[in-house]
Amino acid sequence: METAGGRKRFRGTGLSGESPVKLSDVAALAGVSAATASRALNTPGKVSDAMRDKVRAAAATLGYVPDAAARALASRRSRTIGAVVPTLDNPIFAAGVQGLETRLEALGYALVVASSDYRAEKELRQTTTLVERGVEGLMFVGIAHRPSLYRLLETRGIPYVSTWSFDPSDPHPGIGFDNFEAASRMTDYLLGLGHRRFAMIAGITRDNDRAAARLAGVRHVLAARGIVLESRNVIETPYGVTEGRDAFHTLLGGRPDGRPTAVICGNDLQAFGALFEAAAMGLDVPGALSITGFDDSVMSGHIPPGLTTMHVPTAEMGQLAADYLVNCIEGRPVRAKTRVEVRLVVRGSSGPAPR
Amino acid sequence: METAGGRKRFRGTGLSGESPVKLSDVAALAGVSAATASRALNTPGKVSDAMRDKVRAAAATLGYVPDAAARALASRRSRTIGAVVPTLDNPIFAAGVQGLETRLEALGYALVVASSDYRAEKELRQTTTLVERGVEGLMFVGIAHRPSLYRLLETRGIPYVSTWSFDPSDPHPGIGFDNFEAASRMTDYLLGLGHRRFAMIAGITRDNDRAAARLAGVRHVLAARGIVLESRNVIETPYGVTEGRDAFHTLLGGRPDGRPTAVICGNDLQAFGALFEAAAMGLDVPGALSITGFDDSVMSGHIPPGLTTMHVPTAEMGQLAADYLVNCIEGRPVRAKTRVEVRLVVRGSSGPAPR
DNA sequence: GCAGTCAATGAAAGCGCTTTCACATTGATG
DNA sequence: CATCAATGTGAAAGCGCTTTCATTGACTGC
Structure with a gap:
């Protein structure tokens, strides 16, 4: 009633x-x-x-x-793809979704989006509702997902693809880059500049394989050179400018001696925050210390002195995800794993270690 | 076959x-x-x-x-809402969509997104496919839409709501703010600071009522004070940092005399570009000239000297749109027009006119 | 010229679900 | 005790479309 x-x-x-x-x-x-x-x-x-x-x-x-419902029911095809991203508030994911949408619309598919808020459990819930909604394919961010998520998709034969992460040892289809390797490369670059005292402002690693892999990559390369990344030099904090700024302040404040000369940030927003705080603290970048980001977001080339960062082809990943899923759905051959190139973009925020 | x-x-x-x-x-x-x-x-x-x-x-x-398709067919309800935005690449719209999604998911609805690329014709096309997809409600950005878009929705009885713009004379339901008034307020503020020579870096006004209203608001207030905004002091350019930068350069370059002392930008990205270019040109902000933005995006409080801009409650609009549409759908009473508050946020990029 | 082929069309059977409608039950009521 | 209203349940009719399957001609080739 x-x-x-x-x-x-x-x-x-x-x-x-x-x-x-x-x-x-x-x-x-x-x-x-x-x-x-x-x-x-x-x-x-x-x-x-x-x-x-x-x-x-x-x-x-x-x-x-x-009537799409009737058509979907009769043909068993919804011509709809789902995407579950942590949040659209991070422009980097918004750009990925935009790339996905653009390509899907050209291919005649609609896009349903849902956000996980960086929580694996919410991701699973959102995925379930998307499956109920009859999506024919799904895009995720990252490779760390609940096992039952994969189970749900596989028992129903729904194609899916992870993005943003590339790990050859991961058995699931994916389009992305090796976050560990990228972070390693960044660290190598800084080591090459003579830096020996490092700090890292990382994203929250729980439920976030990208953040975890970046931190691990930095640690790994440093360890190989006999450098230990002390826990007081690592701060996990949400991706954001204010957070980066606060973290930087904590890291550098009240520590006149033994200060890090290189601060590696988990993403550009944190790095911007670090940059702003460094300026506020009167620290010369890159003279006194180097700061690096990750993502190469639109501002990074503009904000003085220019942010050294890792360029990530976000729109391209979205577009490739669209192609992958639609090819699966329409029975065309696909490559299960695609690696996209990330590129170290050196700008003014990094330079030789002081002394 | x-x-x-x-x-x-x-x-x-x-x-x-x-x-x-x-x-x-x-x-x-x-x-x-x-x-x-x-x-x-x-x-x-x-x-x-x-x-x-x-x-x-x-x-x-x-x-x-x-099976959602079968359920939708039998019950004539899809529990799906559509959103057509210019692009998710603009973080401001991404944030609005995120607000919409969050609220919708709490209400048990799914969200299909499509992008119009700032083109009315594509918006109409995307809307049509969303309607075919059986969305029960639609959110748009802005109030300037093709008449056939409204016709399509009204003949089918599909609730819809415009966002980002508020115009009492517009007969359609909407949630937003008065872009004309907001731009007027910004101009008033600058006039109060003693500025008399103005320039504007506006968004592309074609198919974009927000951009057009902001430009008109500036023009109107200036005209009331007997100030004419000369066409050489107005540049329409896409919303983007590089574009803002280029526009600023064009506006200020090779014009030692009679230079504007206030540059009003159509959005924050353009304003950031202007800010960066001003720095590159050795122009003191706000000493030599003031620069203002629009949106109050996440960086504007951080980028030195701090951007004076108009704060827009993006997530709130998305959330209100969700409430409006779902209330319509579920037969609850709704207010057809909701005005949200924009707030002038004064930061370091604006100051008294020189001299 | 006649079997055989093929393209173009229609009849009808669902796709998986919701929702009348009718049919029991039950318990309360006069 | 017979009567009436609830209440809970099942049978069956679709929702609007796609897709077999069968049928019809029109054409080919020998």
């Missing part, structure tokens, strides 16, 4: 009457069967040209809009 | 077999009719407690996941 009542009222909300133009109406106007009308609209090659035109004309006069 | 073949191959792609657990399977296991199973799952109040538990248990053992 309640639901029905609500619906009735909603139905009444429409200014004009509803538009219950259905395929059979189009067929009737065109003087053909519903089957033919369907074919004329969806697989024009299967009907005569005259037929096609006649049906199209009828559809146009009636303002026919197909 | 082609489609069927593709589908067959896709079906075979699933690692394990498909999971065609349908409601009737659940009903059978629970030893009840499909009707009762449906009720037990969706309207628990209509069945006995024992029944409810029995069906839920059966659904759980079978790993039942309802």
Whole structure:
């Protein structure tokens, strides 16, 4: 009663009457069967040209809009893809989603987005509702997911792909880069500049394999050179400018001796914060210390002195994810693992270690 | 043949077999009719407690996941909302969509996003496909839309709401702020600081009522004070840092005399660009000239000297849009027009006119 | 000229679910 | 005790579309 009542009222909300133009109406106007009308609209090659035109004309006069639900039910195809990202508030994910959407729309698919808030458990919940919604493919960020998430998708045969992370040892399809290796490269670069005292402002590593891999990569390379990244020189904090700023202050404050000469940040936002705080503290960058970011977001080339960072092809990953999923769905061959290139972009925020 | 073949191959792609657990399977296991199973799952109040538990248990053992297409077809409800935004690459829209998504998920609705690329014609196309997809409500950005867009929605009785713009004279439901008034306020503020020579770096006004209203607001206030905004002092350019930078350079370059002392930008990104270019040109901000933005994006409080800008409650608009649409859909009363507050945030980039 | 082929069409059977509607039960009521 | 209203449940009819399958002609080749 309640639901029905609500619906009735909603139905009444429409200014004009509803538009219950259905395929059979189009067929009737065109003087053909519903089957033919369907074919004329969806697989024009299967009907005569005259037929096609006649049906199209009828559809146009009636303002026919197909009902996706009915179509999905009958054809078992929703032509919808889902994406679960941590948050659209991080421009980097927004850009990835934009890349995905653009490509999907060109391929005739719609995009349903859901956010996980960096929580594996919420990711699983969101995924379940997307599956209920009938998405034919799913894009995730990162490779650390609940096992039951994979199980859900695999038992139902729904294609999926991880992005942002590339790990050859991970058995699941993925499009991304090796965060560990990228962080290693950044560290190598800084070592090459003579830095020996390091600090890191990392993202929250829990439920975030990218943040964890970046931290691990830094640690690994330093350890190989006999340098220990002390825990007081590592701060995990959410990705954000203010957070980066605060972390930098904690790291550098009240420590005139043995200060790090290189601060590696988990992403650009944190690095911007570090940069601003360094300026506020009167620390010369890169003279007194170097600061690096990760993502190469739009501001990093502009903010003085220019942020040294790792360029990540976000839109490209979204686009490749779209291609991967649609190819899976449409039965074309796919490569399960695709590695995209990240590029070290050296700008003014990094330089030789002091002394 | 082609489609069927593709589908067959896709079906075979699933690692394990498909999971065609349908409601009737659940009903059978629970030893009840499909009707009762449906009720037990969706309207628990209509069945006995024992029944409810029995069906839920059966659904759980079978790993039942309802088919949204079938449900939508039978109930005429998709529980899906659509959003058409210019682009997710602009963090401001990404944040709005994030606000919308968060609220919708709490209300049990899914979100389909599409981007218009700031083009009215693409917006119409995207809207049509969303309508085909069966969205029950739609969110747009701005109030300038193709008439046929409104017609489509109204003949079908689909609730919709514009955001980002508030115009009492616009007959359509909307949640936003008055861009004209906001830009006027900004201009007033600068006039109060003694500025008389103005320039504006505006967004592309075609198909963008926000950009147009902001420009008009500036023009209007200046005209009221007898100041003409000469066309050589207005540049329309896409929202972006580089674009803002270039525009600023054009505006200020090779013009030692009669230079503007206040540059009003259409959004923060352009303002950042202006700020950077001013620094590169050795122009003192706010000593020699003031620069203002619009949006109050996350960086504006951090970038020295701090950007004076108009704070826009993006997430709040998304959230209000979600509430509005869902209330419409579920037959609850709604307010057709909601005005949100924008706030002038004065920071270091603006100051008294020189001299 | 006649079997055989092929393209074009229509009839009809669902896709998996919701939702009347009718049919028992039950318990309360006069 | 017979009557009436709840209450809980099942049978069955679709929701609007796609897709077999069968049928019809029109055409080919021998």
